[in-house]
Amino acid sequence: MFYETDKNDHGLSRAPFKSCVVPRPIGWLSTVNADGVPNLAPYSQFTNLTFDPPYVLVSINRKLDGERKDTALNIEATGEFVYNIVPYALRDAMDITAAPFPPDVDEFEKAGLTKAPCEMVNVPRVAESPINLECKYVQTIILPGTSRVGTADVIIGKVVGVHIDDDCIMEDDKIDMEKIRPLARMGYSDYTSAESVFELSSSKDFAIDSKERHGMEGATGKLD
Ligand SMILES: Cc1cc2nc3c(=O)[nH]c(=O)nc-3n(C[C@H](O)[C@H](O)[C@H](O)COP(=O)(O)O)c2cc1C
Numbered sequence: 001m002f003y004e005t006d007k008n009d010h011g012l013s014r015a016p017f018k019s020c021v022v023p024r025p026i027g028w029l030s031t032v033n034a035d036g037v038p039n040l041a042p043y044s045q046f047t048n049l050t051f052d053p054p055y056v057l058v059s060i061n062r063k064l065d066g067e068r069k070d071t072a073l074n075i076e077a078t079g080e081f082v083y084n085i086v087p088y089a090l091r092d093a094m095d096i097t098a099a100p101f102p103p104d105v106d107e108f109e110k111a112g113l114t115k116a117p118c119e120m121v122n123v124p125r126v127a128e129s130p131i132n133l134e135c136k137y138v139q140t141i142i143l144p145g146t147s148r149v150g151t152a153d154v155i156i157g158k159v160v161g162v163h164i165d166d167d168c169i170m171e172d173d174k175i176d177m178e179k180i181r182p183l184a185r186m187g188y189s190d191y192t193s194a195e196s197v198f199e200l201s202s203s204k205d206f207a208i209d210s211k212e213r214h215g216m217e218g219a220t221g222k223l224d
Contacts, residue, residue: 019187023194026183027058028084028094031074032123033103038115039070040097040107040126042086044185045152052223054159056083056135059143059152063100066148070103072140075155079137080121083159084129088181088193093128120161130168130180134161 003010010016027046031039045059060072075081086094093111101107108115108124115124118134125132135157145151168176181193 014188016187018185019190022186023184023192024186026086026094026185027056028086028097028126028129029058029071029075030082030084030108030123030125031071031080032078033070033074034077035104037104038106038108038124039074039103040084040111040113041069041071042094042098043071046083049156054133055138055156056133056159057154057156059154061149062145062151062153064149066151068153072153072155073103075137075157076140078122080123081135081137081157082118082121082123082125083133083135084126085131085180086183087130088183090126090128091183091191091193094183118161118163125163130165131175132163133159134163136160 001010005017008015024044025046027043029041029043029046033039043058043060045061047057049055049057058071060069062068071081090113093113096111097107099107099110101110107113108126114127116127116132118125118132121134121136123134125134138156138158141154141156143152143154164175168179170176177194177197181195183191183193186192
């Protein structure tokens, strides 16, 4: 089949687009509002952008009435946010935090999660989450939509601090993803979690320059 997105003439009872780029990692973002009330919500239009220094990006659609979501408002108001990885064990808690609670409701409490302090931002992280990235706001790009909800606040943040649970670091210094089982979105209300890890070694052959391998394999050392 083929369809034009401007026409959306796919003929299916469910729009397929969100299932075409998968699995999408879930940026479980904690923020605080201008009054200091914590907020936590999942965003699967989320990715890392680059690594030296590390930046991440989240795309936050507008609410049905065209208003901006709490996460976008809070990030711009305070200039800070935290990414929390969603392990399979926290799937139900993550789902609870997706509900459209009003800004004065603390989703950590609603989902029974513990707040842990951060080092470089005044935003709590999810203590039960094994990886947390402390982020500083960089810029917003507003993508116009063909509907109110289609309008997206694309927010870029610079990662200034990284927490990793020591119990999730293996003897070879890699993060134990089979232990974490990171959750990812598949479109619709479908999810998957990474259950197995395998290695491909071709990058070792074609990336002659050790600096070139830096980005691919996580080599350490200073770059030019
Ligand atoms: C797994 C998952 C992924 C989501 N991803 C997005 C997303 O990428 N963009 C978006 O606008 N909303 C997304 N949502 C919906 C928001 O989480 C939801 O609108 C939430 O109430 C926003 O909370 P906030 O207003 O506190 O930021 C997602 C929901 C779930 C369950």
